[in-house]
Amino acid sequence: MTTPITLPNTDSDSELIALRQTLQKMRQEAEQEVLRLNQQIAERSRQTNTAVMSVTAQLAMQQEMTILNQALETKESALEHITEECRRLEDALEDQNIALDGLQQEIERKERALIQAREEMAQMRRELENRQPSNVSLRFSVLKQSPHWQRIQLLIIVVPLLVAAIWLIWWSRESFTAAWQHGQNKFSALLTAAPVIVPAPEIASVETPTEEIAPVNTPAPQQPPRTLRDRLAGGGFAPTLAMLAGGVLEMGTNRLTGEDFNPAHQVEIAPFLIGVHEVTYQDYDRFAQATGQPLPDDFGWGRGARPVVGVSWQEANAYTAWLSDKTGHSYRLPSEAEWEFAARGGATSSFWWGFAAEPGRALCFDCGTSWDNRSTAPVGSFAPNPFGLYDTAGNAMEWVADCYHPNYQGAPNNGRAWITGDCTARVARGGAFNKPAASMRVYVRARFTPLAKLNMLGFRVVRQP
Structure with missing residues (x-):
């Protein structure tokens, strides 16, 4: 081990x-x-x-x-x-x-x-x-090399003859001719039969000692949570959701310079379902066309599987309300605590994969991809975190439900959205294609007015179990 x-x-x-x-x-x-x-x-x-x-x-x-x-x-x-x-x-x-x-x-x-x-x-x-040869073959080979092999061969011949003679005497009460003919037949059969090997003194076989390899306990890879997708009334499907069991989250981090993600504090997260991907143009356009809302700009990058951006906090909430109406389930934006719990994927480091930004992990201003500082990428272009969630780091920044507060003093510890106090700004998380890698750290926060519509600002949805 x-x-x-x-x-x-x-x-x-x-x-x-x-x-x-x-x-x-x-x-x-x-x-x-x-x-x-x-x-x-x-x-x-x-x-x-x-x-x-x-x-x-x-x-x-x-x-x-x-x-x-x-x-x-x-x-x-x-x-x-x-x-x-x-x-x-x-x-x-x-x-x-x-x-x-x-x-x-x-x-x-x-x-x-x-x-x-x-x-x-x-x-x-x-x-x-x-x-390796079998033990029987090995012993027979050793037996043939023995100095007593000639005697053993003689016994192999003599023993059948003695058996035949005894048999002839036993049957001598019958006709001598018949007995003799019968004995000759048996004798011939015995001579053509496979020779009988007389057991020799057992020769201990020498076995090469083998070193026992201790089993190595390797942790089993974490299985991504189960997913589901609700059907919309009238046809189509809602975004794919991952089922998270919740748990205890140490939210934020402690810094002496007084950033807004101070102080680190424990939060109890109840079970919830969250979008595997950020909401795409394909998802949002279905809502906009059904409700008569204007289609958001795609900034010349294309629609389809790219994350929808350029939607305000109010429009994101309107989309979740429409999903609730069309599926019969309760959809909403994630709370800031739920978002961080999901984005960490069970990790305690600055990014879900470690403490340092790594090339090819995500899309940001300086992540080393062909989309850097140019446009968003289609959702799922990079590997998911251990919870099976894509693009929690980079691509598009994501609205959450909470009002912005300058620190976590007095924040709820039950995982719910913090919607008391000054709500002139709302929180967004996750970094973006035109933001530096440091902004993708799981505890970093951003704030915007609820009416803001930016080419790097989108969202993902949460559903109650």
């Missing part, structure tokens, strides 16, 4: 946690101090505008404001320095994760090569055993 290899960690986890906490505390203190100084300056400005002061008092007030402004500049400079240090630390950690991911992949390749070599050795051993 292959023993799992634990990759060494060059830095102490406790030191990293302490450094994170220290920098975070310094950043918070600097932000609070900047806010306090801004409030003091604003207060002094109001006093200057509303109060009648002497020239001396005005000069003192101006000097105090100058000092406050200088202090503010100093604090802002310190805040920028802390922020830059936080970014440097996060970049170093990301580089370390990428290096560890590469090392883990190399270990997996070596393990696969070792398993293949062991299988080849076992096959060669089986072929060798099949080609």
